[in-house]
Amino acid sequence: MTVGVRHDDLRRRNRALVLTALRASNQRSRTEIANLTGLSNSTISAITSSMIDEGVLIELKGNDSGLARRGRPQVALALNPKLASVVAVTLTLDHVSAVLIDYAGEAVDEDVQDLATQELEGQALIEAVIDCVRRVLTRQRENGYHPSRIALAVQGTTSSDSSSMLWSPITPDENTRFAPALAAAFGVPATVENDCNMITVALKWREPARYRTDFFAVMLSDGIGMGLMVKGELFSGTQSSGGEFGHMIHIPDGALCRCGKHGCIEAYAGNYALIRTARGGSDEDVPGAVVSQVEIEKLADAARASDGPERAAFVKAGRAIGFGLGSLFAVFDPAPVAIVGPGALAFDILEQPIRDAIARTAGGKHSAAISFETEPNEMPLIRLGCAMTALTKVDAEIIVPGLTTEKVLKRRKVA
Amino acid sequence: MTVGVRHDDLRRRNRALVLTALRASNQRSRTEIANLTGLSNSTISAITSSMIDEGVLIELKGNDSGLARRGRPQVALALNPKLASVVAVTLTLDHVSAVLIDYAGEAVDEDVQDLATQELEGQALIEAVIDCVRRVLTRQRENGYHPSRIALAVQGTTSSDSSSMLWSPITPDENTRFAPALAAAFGVPATVENDCNMITVALKWREPARYRTDFFAVMLSDGIGMGLMVKGELFSGTQSSGGEFGHMIHIPDGALCRCGKHGCIEAYAGNYALIRTARGGSDEDVPGAVVSQVEIEKLADAARASDGPERAAFVKAGRAIGFGLGSLFAVFDPAPVAIVGPGALAFDILEQPIRDAIARTAGGKHSAAISFETEPNEMPLIRLGCAMTALTKVDAEIIVPGLTTEKVLKRRKVA
DNA sequence: AAGCTTTTTTTCGAGCTTCGAAAAAAATAA
DNA sequence: TTATTTTTTTCGAAGCTCGAAAAAAAGCTT
Incomplete structure (x- = not known):
């Protein structure tokens, strides 16, 4: 009650x-x-x-x-920018970055580091993230910054209590408990969130006019992610970060997916799937290593140039995405879609197959009216989402009346 | 803001x-x-x-x-049961019923009427509904009941402002504006809601222990409907009643659905699809007339008796439902499922294919742990949901402090 | 049966909060 | 320098919740 x-x-x-x-x-x-x-x-x-x-x-x-x-x-x-600060950390394939952000939302300092994430066990990965944060903090300690929160965004599924990364394509380790480790290392609360969810939050802050109450943010990269804003609120799963659009089923018992199951949308539209299809591989070929962005760009150029296997691969991908969106629209109703991440660079080739597929579904009744916006560079969005998520939580502590800010901050230090 | x-x-x-x-x-x-x-x-x-x-x-x-x-x-x-009353109306294929319910939620009187819904144009259908309500009211007027709200539940899609039935399988008419007509006829606010959404609301009131915060109510009948409770709130679409589970895509460009598109879950699991498959019809056969419950029961008995085309039809249906649930679980995370409506009587045949399919999806990670409860009789649930929806809205008017109840009721009369 | 104990419900004053009106402050215009 | 305009603060009134105390309504005890 x-x-x-x-x-x-x-x-x-x-x-x-x-x-x-x-x-x-x-x-x-x-x-x-x-x-x-x-x-x-x-x-x-x-x-x-x-x-x-x-x-x-x-x-x-x-x-x-x-x-x-x-x-x-x-x-x-x-x-007051000096009131507090937070650290927004982004962990992606082969990279980790930490940005110190003041209470007004301005970036103060940043540390970026290359990292062989796929070869790091859970503990090593955690320590690499901690090191990255520590570098920024030691550099900025003399300027009086004592962040009161750390927010980490990762590719992959996170737990709904924001404590763990349950699964991620960037590392073999499962259920990596980042939040407790970061909290212990720096003595402040920490959270782990899904990158697509952070992108969704960021879009709302950055373009409230366009992305107000209901929209989908689809991330096209090696995997296929999604964030949903429904009735003005970030829609996350009941137990995990949810929104695993890439693992909705496109073709039952279809192509082999990186997740081990068959027929997921990602198994047709993820980077590895594009390569697999374009090179004439079988749908059963085990998904290969992560594909470089350059390679995908080459594929897209070939698809633009002639109607060969490369274009067929993009059509197949667009079809998977389109039918998936159609199914989503059946449940949520149609809403604007933001296409985010590297895949947005190939959206010119994807759009028509996507729209064609949507039009073949009951959910895509008004498929022509659905707006697609592209945003190839996802990193700034992830950071903004992380920062706003953390700052909003700081706000929640500060609004308690009667509790002076010093008390709030002191309480943080003790914890 | x-x-x-x-x-x-x-x-x-x-x-x-x-x-x-x-x-x-x-x-x-x-x-x-x-x-x-x-x-x-x-x-x-x-x-x-x-x-x-x-x-x-x-x-x-x-x-x-x-x-x-x-x-x-x-x-x-x-x-106080005498404070106010509402009318819960249920419009289903060939039937309309109106129940007068007092403020405490007790049914006072009921009127049930047969109705050839499929042959009635929009206006005639509206009038039939109005007549049904009027019969109860004239019968009870002498007892001093002046209902302050009317809530109508229909099979089919309704608008998110609860004013219209956008589409329904029970009548050829589209965009039937029930709410304004009922409001005009009786001088009180009226709403039209989707039946599955009402079932979902009802389950939460009736069994709060089991159906608390997150669950899916899947309605198996001629069509396939769904209601979702997410984080304790009824999840409806942003523009319509949403939750059109039956029109998520099972097989792209697959079997012909009643909605005119191809490959919807309903085109494999709806009553008409079961008959079509069991009788060896083609997936392209135009969905026939509405199937009687007796016929489906016969089909189920045949499926139980031997491993023939009838059982194959149920397996195909269960597979469609299972893969659909798996896709949903990818987005919402797994949650308990209530199987409601006539189809629940055949759930013993459906369960295994459903579970098998879910287990083949990424969303159904813990498929064995997912609980299914069956509830073949959906009518009482629809009524309860309708009643509670209407009564909750009456509550919302009554809670305004300073406004005496008489003023609230008078305001209603004027409106 | 009268007084005692226990539990529920009401009463009363204190302490917040918001609001509208009036006052004060800080600028430009004449 | 004075008048005008707009923003911001101040002040008293009204409303709400809370805790403590009082009142009410039962059973228990002697």
Whole structure:
């Protein structure tokens, strides 16, 4: 049963609203916040003034945005970048990167490292990630940054409690418990999230006009991932990160997938599948090593040039993706689709087969109306999603009224 | 942007909590409600006493539940059945029924009518539904029932604003705008909902222990429907009722479906598909008329008796359902499944093929652990779901503090 | 049967919070 | 320098929840 609403919950909620308004756009005046939230000016005044005292917000002075109007000028409020910081870590095939981000969402410093992820056992992988984070932190310690959270994004399935990477294509190890290890190493809470989910979160922050309430983010790379935004909320699985679009079944008992099962969408549309098909391999050929981006680009160029086996491979892939989307649309209803990742570079070849397939499904009733946007470079999105996920959690601690920021931060240190 | 929380929202929320607690179990004392909601005894006392004044709640006196304990006895509170009423209407193939339900959720009177739905145009169908409702109401008017809402459940897709039936197998008409017509005829708000969604809602009310937060309700009948409960909320589509499990693609460009597309799950597992397959028809045969339940029972008996074409038909159907569930599990993660409707009577033949197929998918990792419960009789569930949906909406009007119940009811009359 | 114990329910004052109105502040316009 | 306009703060009123205390309503004891 949901628990009753007490009096301080009210203040907490409204503090959260103020924080959200400022996260969505770097700076806002009290009056703007009042209009945005529907709360009265006096309430916003009370809330912001206590948040300024706590060091959560700062006034941006001497910041007249050009136009000089009559009347007392609005004074812009902003999140205090020095209040806290978080580390957004991204672990992909052969690379790990850690970015230190201040409370206002600006990147402070970054460390990128090559890593033979496929040859690293779980513990070694964890340590490599920790090292990467440590490098940024030692470099920035003198500047007074003590991050209060670490968010890691990985390719692969993660647990719904954000503690473990359950399975990933980038390493043989299973159920790697990143979160506890990172938490222990740095004395702050840590989470592991699925990369596609982070992309989905990021799209909403970056382009709220286009990606508002309902959309699908499909990641085309070696594997096929997906993130779903449904009714304005990230839709994750009930037990895991969910959204394993690549492992919906395209052809029952069909082509061999990297996951060991047969007929998954990925077994037709993943990079390895494209290569397998284009080179005339059998559907039963065991998925090979990870394909370089250059190779896929060559394949795409060949497909564009002539109607040979390369083009057939892309058509087969598009067909798998299209029928999969059609099935999804039957359950969720049609919604805009963002095609993210390297595969977006070949979307010109994929689009028609995808649309043709969707049109052959009941779910794709209005297939022509479905919008596809492409975004080949997924890394900035993953980082943004990670950063916003972590910062939103910091916000959740800060909104507790009566608890001064120092207390919040101290509590973190102890934990 | 979410709107700020004002002071009276607080009271409204807590009133809602009290109402929910009483809806979930017929009667509860103030102390029980306080413990359940986490609110203080004084608050519950204040809220319930004003709700009693408003006529929303009543005290059940002289109702000592046997055990005589020391101390002042708890006095049971209950929803006042006379406060309001709703009509739950169910429109299925060849039948329409309307049940008058009091505010406490008890059925008062019912009208059932045979109806040649497949031969009725939209307007005639609407009028038949209106007539059915009118019969119950005129019969009960002398007893002082003036329902404040009408909820209609139909087989088929409905719009997400609950105003129209977009498509249904029971009638050739499309986009039948039931809700405005019912609202106009009776002067109260009306909604149209998908039957499977109502079943899903009902399962949660009826067996909260088993069907709590995440489960799938699959309806096996002439068509294949589904309702999803995800994280404790009914999951409906963004534009329509969604959850069109039957029209996820099983075999791309496969068997001809009733919807006109090819390869839908329904084209293998719907009643018409079972008959088509068992009788050695081609996958391209146009789906025939609606199959009687008797005929399907005969088919099931034949399948049980010997390993002939009938059993092959059920295996093919189970395989389609299983692969579909596997794809769903990839997106939502595995969850309990309730098999509802006439098809549940043949579940003994279907279960093994379903489990076999699920086990062949990545989503069905733990296929053996997935629980299936069967419930052949769907009508009571549809009605319960309808009733609870309507009553919950009545609750939402009643919780507005300061607005006396008379005002709420008067407002309804005017509207 | 009267008083005691136990449990539930109500009453009452304190402490928050939000709101509207009025006041104060800070700029431009005249 | 004064008037005007707009933003922000201040202040009192009203509403809500809470804890403590009081009242109510039963069984238990002697």
